[in-house]
Amino acid sequence: MKILVPVKRVPDPTQKTKIKDNHIDLTGASWIVNTFDEYAVETALRLIENGADGSKHGEIVVVSIGPDDAAKEIRTTLAMGADRAIHVVANDSEIDSLTVVKILKAIVESEKPDLVIMGKQAVDGDANQVGQMLAGKLGWPQATFAATIELDSANKKLTVGREVDGGVEYKQVPLNSVITVDLRIVAPKSVKNGVTPDSHNYSGEGARLPSLKGIMAAKKKPLEQKKLADFGAEPKPAIEEKSVALPPPRAAGQFVSDVPTLVKKLADEAKAL
Amino acid sequence: MGNVLAFCEYADGQLRTSALANLTASREIAKHHGGEVVILLVGKGAQAASAHAAKFAPKVVVVESDALEHYLAETYAPVVAAQVKATGATVVTATATSVGKDLIPRAAALLDAGQASDISKVESATTFARPILAGNAYSTVAINTPVIAVTVRQSEFEAAGESGMGSVSTADAGSVNALGATFVKLDAQKSDRPDLGDAKVVVAGGRGMKNGENFKVLEELADLLGAAMGASRAATDAGMVPADWQVGQTGKIVAPNLYFAVAISGAIQHLAGMKGSKTIVAINKNKDEPIFQVADYGLVADWEKSVPELIAEIKKLKASR
Numbered sequence A: 001m002k003i004l005v006p007v008k009r010v011p012d013p014t015q016k017t018k019i020k021d022n023h024i025d026l027t028g029a030s031w032i033v034n035t036f037d038e039y040a041v042e043t044a045l046r047l048i049e050n051g052a053d054g055s056k057h058g059e060i061v062v063v064s065i066g067p068d069d070a071a072k073e074i075r076t077t078l079a080m081g082a083d084r085a086i087h088v089v090a091n092d093s094e095i096d097s098l099t100v101v102k103i104l105k106a107i108v109e110s111e112k113p114d115l116v117i118m119g120k121q122a123v124d125g126d127a128n129q130v131g132q133m134l135a136g137k138l139g140w141p142q143a144t145f146a147a148t149i150e151l152d153s154a155n156k157k158l159t160v161g162r163e164v165d166g167g168v169e170y171k172q173v174p175l176n177s178v179i180t181v182d183l184r185i186v187a188p189k190s191v192k193n194g195v196t197p198d199s200h201n202y203s204g205e206g207a208r209l210p211s212l213k214g215i216m217a218a219k220k221k222p223l224e225q226k227k228l229a230d231f232g233a234e235p236k237p238a239i240e241e242k243s244v245a246l247p248p249p250r251a252a253g254q255f256v257s258d259v260p261t262l263v264k265k266l267a268d269e270a271k272a273l
Numbered sequence B: 001m002g003n004v005l006a007f008c009e010y011a012d013g014q015l016r017t018s019a020l021a022n023l024t025a026s027r028e029i030a031k032h033h034g035g036e037v038v039i040l041l042v043g044k045g046a047q048a049a050s051a052h053a054a055k056f057a058p059k060v061v062v063v064e065s066d067a068l069e070h071y072l073a074e075t076y077a078p079v080v081a082a083q084v085k086a087t088g089a090t091v092v093t094a095t096a097t098s099v100g101k102d103l104i105p106r107a108a109a110l111l112d113a114g115q116a117s118d119i120s121k122v123e124s125a126t127t128f129a130r131p132i133l134a135g136n137a138y139s140t141v142a143i144n145t146p147v148i149a150v151t152v153r154q155s156e157f158e159a160a161g162e163s164g165m166g167s168v169s170t171a172d173a174g175s176v177n178a179l180g181a182t183f184v185k186l187d188a189q190k191s192d193r194p195d196l197g198d199a200k201v202v203v204a205g206g207r208g209m210k211n212g213e214n215f216k217v218l219e220e221l222a223d224l225l226g227a228a229m230g231a232s233r234a235a236t237d238a239g240m241v242p243a244d245w246q247v248g249q250t251g252k253i254v255a256p257n258l259y260f261a262v263a264i265s266g267a268i269q270h271l272a273g274m275k276g277s278k279t280i281v282a283i284n285k286n287k288d289e290p291i292f293q294v295a296d297y298g299l300v301a302d303w304e305k306s307v308p309e310l311i312a313e314i315k316k317l318k319a320s321r
């Protein structure tokens, strides 16, 4: 099985948000692989490996569209275990989700993966749209917000537990579909591929950390560079960020000494009870 | 210029409350576009909800079909795209529920539309404000495509009121092709409590509750206040409570009148989901936790002692009224 995993680098969300000239100031920012995309890589690995003995039965190709120095975050995913990477070099101001979808579609058409697995959203833009758009453009089925995946290789289909309002929806999709993953996909038994024994537990503490061996191996894995022009994409986004502002701060709160005071203030001051 | 096609969810012959927030936003957008709001109801049971829907918009289009009984993005997106064209819409909208988030971008792709996700404000015909970076900033974006797709953050818009009596028409579903996808089942969380998304009061617990059994005391508080239950990711991930209780950047975004955060530290991803609440109460044993920076009222205490006391005090207050 061949899986394509699109990944994006995002500013480390633990940094304080700064604004300069009406846009986010990212000078000196530190960057990470978008957490959901890291989980997508983890999911892809769990789908193609035997979790108990570490043997692999497939290929994972990572794709990232981002500036030159995003190569570092791409190497992180190779160190986790992805086999090779395609890096489409573009500045963030040159691309929007429509461009990203256009490029990913072209790459899917040339790479012909069985599955595309990606994060449900990037934690900087929080837009939650690229996976669905890609599926729509490809005419492929989609299973978004996946918390569990059960792969039935013989019948080339997957049953996906999706986190929806009011519960968990189970949806079956054939191969050649786009899956976007939610947080709980990294729980110890969320991914079943028919190869990893049912008794096997993954750590459940998020995506795997690259091992030293993985980091060494990643240095030698193929990382192919491409340009926007290779895909006929213009560096002129149709979605344009006009300005960014910080939200107004909340008024300062107060500590209350005990429960009766809390209830009194909630009733009389906040009129909330 | 153009109409606004508002995809609305319904249940039991009524629009869902969540849809009403989108109708408020859609009316604003329609004004900027010099058009009107057209409500789109899709699925089995759409016809039955049309009378209620017609109270909220001048036009309602119903696409009723047995083949659309279960929501699937694969079958619904082509219907939405076809109806955008049929109704002369330049904008297609939905509330950012799990259905809206799944469906609208797929429909947008079929229409070559750019999308503004989860908007908090309509600035002009083509510009919208929306939270980014877990709500730590608001971005104003211009969508410069002939058709625009929008999903609306429910907590940022009032529920629309009735606007008169609109006309209802029906449209054909066309050929329904699920591309091999099938709905298997929904494991629904049965609850008599209000929906987390539109509850007036929310009682949320975190990792400090230690186990699911301990949440009973929070549920007692919730039921006393007619509240919905919420939780941090740590609590849902640990399996203490159902996953769909999760409040935060990647869970539900809520903005009730009153939010109780009990034994929740206040990670930015959690704050992203609740800091729009009118009044926030934090109960935590550690006075240095970040939750106290957004709380209007902070109580430094163990929940084991303070929550039962809170229930007793509120009962006393209620009895005295």
Ligand SMILES: Cc1cc2nc3c(=O)[nH]c(=O)nc-3n(C[C@H](O)[C@H](O)[C@H](O)COP(=O)(O)OP(=O)(O)OC[C@H]3O[C@@H](n4cnc5c(N)ncnc54)[C@H](O)[C@@H]3O)c2cc1C
Binding pocket: A035, A036, A123, A183, B205, B206, B207, B208, B209, B231, B232, B233, B234, B235, B246, B247, B248, B249, B250, B251, B252, B262, B263, B264, B265, B266, B267, B268, B269, B270, B273, B283, B284, B285, B286, B289, B301, B302, B303, B304
């Ligand atoms: C990509 C990503 C997305 C995320 N999305 C979300 C999201 O949507 N929502 C979300 O909530 N989190 C989210 N998280 C997780 C988030 O970062 C935090 O890990 C999580 O919110 C912590 O939950 P908590 O506050 O319950 O746990 P902790 O941080 O462990 O806090 C437990 C608290 O309980 C208090 N406590 C302990 N015992 C008692 C007692 N007896 N009485 C009173 N207080 C007590 C402690 O002082 C502490 O403050 C996300 C993380 C990532 C990486």
